Amino acid sequence: MLNAVDRKYLEPGIYTDSAHPGIIRLAGETIRNISGKREQAIRLYYRVRDGWHYNPYKIDLRPNALKASDMLHRNHGYCVEKANLLAALARAAGIPARLGFANVRNHLGTSRLEKLLQSDLMVFHGYTELFIDGRWVKATPAFNRELCRLLNVEPLEFDGIHDSQFQQATADGKKFMQYVFDYGTFSDVPREIFINELLKHYPHLTGKRLLKGDEYIILE
Numbered sequence: 085m086l087n088a089v090d091r092k093y094l095e096p097g098i099y100t101d102s103a104h105p106g107i108i109r110l111a112g113e114t115i116r117n118i119s120g121k122r123e124q125a126i127r128l129y130y131r132v133r134d135g136w137h138y139n140p141y142k143i144d145l146r147p148n149a150l151k152a153s154d155m156l157h158r159n160h161g162y163c164v165e166k167a168n169l170l171a172a173l174a175r176a177a178g179i180p181a182r183l184g185f186a187n188v189r190n191h192l193g194t195s196r197l198e199k200l201l202q203s204d205l206m207v208f209h210g211y212t213e214l215f216i217d218g219r220w221v222k223a224t225p226a227f228n229r230e231l232c233r234l235l236n237v238e239p240l241e242f243d244g245i246h247d248s249q250f251q252q253a254t255a256d257g258k259k260f261m262q263y264v265f266d267y268g269t270f271s272d273v274p275r276e277i278f279i280n281e282l283l284k285h286y287p288h289l290t291g292k293r294l295l296k297g298d299e300y301i302i303l304e
Contacts, residue, residue: 086180086215090180090215092271093175093180093181093182093215093271094175094178094180095175095271096172096175097271097272097273098147098151098272098273099147099150099151099152099168099272099273099275100152100168100171100172100175100181100183100271100272100273101151101152101153101172102152102171102172102173102174102175102176103176104151104152104153104172106153106156107152107153107156107172107173107176108176110131110156110173110176111128111173111174111176111177112176112177114127114128114131114173114177115127115128115177121177121178121179121216121217122216122217122244122245123244124177124179125174125177125179125214125216125221125223125242125244126242126243126244128170128173128174128177128179129170129223129225129242129248130242131173132166132169132170132173132225133166133225133226133227133228133229133239133240133242134228134229135159136155136158136159136160136161136165136166136169136228137159137160137228137230137231138160138161138162138163138166138226138227138228138231139160139161139162140162140163140197140206141196141197141200142160142162143162143302144302145275145278145279145282145302146302147275149302150164150165150168150273150275152165152168152169152171152172152173153172155169162210162226163206163209163210163211163224163226164183164185164208164209164210164273164278165210166210166225166226167183167184167210167211167212167224167225167226168183168210168212168273169225170212170214170223170225171183171212174212174214179214179215179216180214180215181212181213181214181215182212182213182220182269182270182271183210183211183212183213183269183270183271183272183273184210184211184212184213184222184266184267184268184269184270185208185209185210185211185266185267185268185270185274185278186208186209186211186263186264186265186266186267187205187206187207187208187209187263187264187265187285188205188206188209188261188262188263188264189204189205189206189261189262189264190204190205190206190261201286202286202288203285203286205264205285207281207282207284207285207286208267208277208278208281208282209226210226211223211224211226211249212224212225213269214244216244216245217244217245221244221245221246221247221248222247222248222249223242223248224240224248224249225240225242227239227240249263267281
């Protein structure tokens with residue numbers, strides 16, 4: 085059972101805005117005719133994982149853009165956005181949810197992303213923790229099925245029992261992702277910490293930096 089302090093993981097946050105009508109509507113549509121909370125959590129996970137394709141090149145950190153409800157107007161998002169959306173949908177469905185963040189080293193050497201970040205370290209990677217059957221279970225809905233196929237990585241499955249985190253290796257045994265630092269869990273997106281960590285590890289991303297094409301990072 086959740087104690088009084090943990091009740092915050094059922095309440096809407098500034099960015100995890102689970103009381104938004106659109107979030108409530110989407111959660112209801114996704115879990116319609118599904119009674120068990122674990123089964124509902126599973127359905128919500130796959131709705132977010134494959135319903136929004138992963139895009140780390142469009143990062144907008146303005147307050148309104150960080151809200152889970154902003155995702156309802158587009159079909160893409162990066163890891164923090166997708167984790168936050170899953171948390172908001174879960175809370176709207178009555179499933180306690182919180183956000184976790186970690187630094188992850190990308191061993192695939194994706195040149196486009198490394199050029200943008202000037203590093204192979206993915207700072208403040210977001211994941212979700214859902215309270216199911218009396219315990220917290222990690223869920224990482226970032227990489228959609230189509231992207232995993234391109235990366236030669238099995239998509240992360242979620243059964244509501246076991247932690248679902250980035251794989252350490254690809255299907256052919258090559259290194260994939262390595263967790264190097266964990267920031268812990270939060271009831272809402274810690275926007276100031278997020279921005280400060282980005283600027284600490286990627287000092288070239290100062291103020292407002294717009295990049296050519298569809299690549300942009302806005303830190304207002």
